[in-house]
Amino acid sequence: MPSAVPFQIVVVGGGIAGLCAAIALRGPGRQVTILEQSRLLSEIGATISLQPNASRILAKEWKLGAQLDKADGMVDEGFRIFNVEGKMVNSVPLLSKTEYGGDRMMYHRQDLHKALQAAALDPDRSGPPAIVRTASRVASCDCATGSVTLESGEEIYGDVIVGADGIHSVLRDAVVGEHINTIPTGLSAYRMVLPNSVLEQKCPTFCEHIKPREPATSMMMAHSCRLIMGPARQGDIFSIVGLVPDEKMNEDANQKQSWVSRGDLDKMLDTYRDFPEWMRDVFKQADDLGLWQLRDTDPLSAWTKGRVILIGDAAHAMLPTQGQGASQAVEDAEALGAFFADVDTVPSVERVQQSLKEIVECRYERASLIQKYSRDGAKPATEKGSTEVKMSPADFMDYNCTYPGAKTWFARQTAKA
Template sequence: MTPPQGLEVAIIGGGLAGALTARVLREAHRVTIYERAKDAGEVGAALAIGPTGVRILESLGFDQERAGSIPTGLIKLYDHKGNLGHEQYLDTTEAYGAEHLAYHRSDLRNEFLRLATADSEQLGINGCPAKIVWGCEVTAVDAEAGTLILSTGEKIHADLIVAADGIKSVARPVVVGDAAFSTTKASGISAFRFLIETQEIQDKMGHLPKIFKPLPGHKYCLTMLFSTDGSKRGMVIYPCRNFELVNFLCFVTDDKLKVNSTRSWSAPGDREEMVSLFSDDFPDWAVDHLRLADNIKLWQLHDQDPLPTYTVGRVVLIGDAAHAMTPHQGQGATQAVEDAEGFRLFLRAGTTRDGVPTILKDYDSVRRPRASQIQLHTRAAQSNRKPEDALRYEKYNWTYPGIIKGLERVKAGEELVQF
């Protein structure tokens, strides 16, 4: 395989967005990921990726079997009394060209890291593997010079800096330059999240509920419950990792919690408190599973106003650093995948250091309008508390042409997303 002779690329953060971006750019450039964590241990539970993201992953050599993915086959939407409001069998392959898939977050991240760092010949691609520097904290960024400053005081020079460093991004204030946009804000809603092994549910409850069992075609049922009493409570339940685990996400407003403070992905949650917030009026078939929960995390959901730009100089924001949103549309991971695919603009012939700012402006012209609209859809879905509202934005969310075709449309003055 031909070693890259292209740009020196520094990626801040080796999470989902950063790792997959490294996979794209490694084909033509020298890529280094600077990750604050000391190892690849992943925090989080399960997530889903929509058809737009799945099509991109398939083009990058992603191994669905290795990642333990399972496709959505049925969506059931209930109100908080347990009344079925909407039921829809899902065939996104026919409608949108790919499946809608669920993953355990750590399995997905491990596969992204494999694609970023595995031997090029093994992957059948050009270029050299990306390097990862673990336990490395970036404290400052110089966008024009293309310089990172580490907590050790060391300076790293790069032709392109990709900031995939999450909701507390060190690069966002530098890029937007406006205090109103420099930080994310608490959405007013938090989520208890946990996983239960399907075998444990079977053993402790004496049976395995039908919604956790495989449907024909090895597909799964996505179950959602929405409060209609104005309390903004809700539950999202679905299996992952080849049906070995069931993921639970339980939404509550911050003012109903005993401890109302900033909570990260890994903050502990209290089972008794969680059960008390749902047991009075949510159906027993849902609440009974909450009583089995262990290792519960309480996650404060953050939101970000759509930014005026994702890029300045040699720096570009991606993932939660660019477009933090709550999980009410399940679009966070999909947008991270779409972000990563956007760096195919840097694989075109003739890419040089001098041309980086111009390419980033092209990237911004496609990715920012797209992700910003998804943010607005997510806010609307959070406010709409009718079961049927959950799928209101399905067609837009699951339709995207990719960066190359998208840029052609933008430059021609056409709509980016065309149904």
């Protein structure tokens, strides 16, 4: 029988990683508390992909069908590469293989976030709904005692503390024992989301070439710049990410970059001057042009200490070139649920530490390899130099997407050892 005193789980961060952790860890005899630093539990306005390894977990393991239906996701059926004349030079179908068990899904981040939030708070799911505390910025963490101190001075204790507080994680410094600087990767990115109705009205030549309502991801490259584009919300909106070398940006590399930094349209038009005019005309339709500097981290020396474990970008921040950032956070959360599945009373500190250790053993090598491959994928094709990643892109797609879940993966890795 569950203990009268619940197993207390504190999740620091109310983004996609934190909400996934809350969903995975809910259960009888447990209370999950999410601490979100902002005053609103909300996500930024952009699109996001979930790869088959993650979409399978959401739909089949966590049974989020009802919530995901409201998120209005699109199945991404292919990857298309265009030259600057607008001619498609390569096409890679992305319809799911049977062994993947899921599709590559495209969402508006806000829609996916709302769906995950609804699941974390759903009273009809197993265990008490998560408690969400907004305006709760964590200032420090004592890993041994399992306590976090808010900027207000309030201390909050948990039997397990999940650090899902992103690339600028406070908990990461506490776990590793030093401040970890994020690494500029040599790229910055523009981001814009436009209604397809606007594109059809004002940019008909673009629509003839790219067909923005079709369920596919498109890329156009010239020299050191590239555009990655695709629809969401059943083709109602179209997202564009423009990757450019850092020296093309008016950014301070020592400052934290946010999703809402404002880009300079004139500078973007000049940077993409080798692209066709019908492509550049699209940039002029954006009401809000965002930019940020792409950073990641090297693999950390530790993901866990005492009662604390890091997940998502706090543990393994990676570039978007593989589309695996959010998907790896989903895998992290699934591992938390799997390795604590049989705990229905307050666990001892020894049990907590053993489970956290096994989660890291299960997740570290895989996430670190995908992190390296994502960094390598951002380099120009002409760049010389060796890489630690030995698989081809097709092999890596299989490696990414045939993930069977944490327990099975851990058993395989243990057997190999």
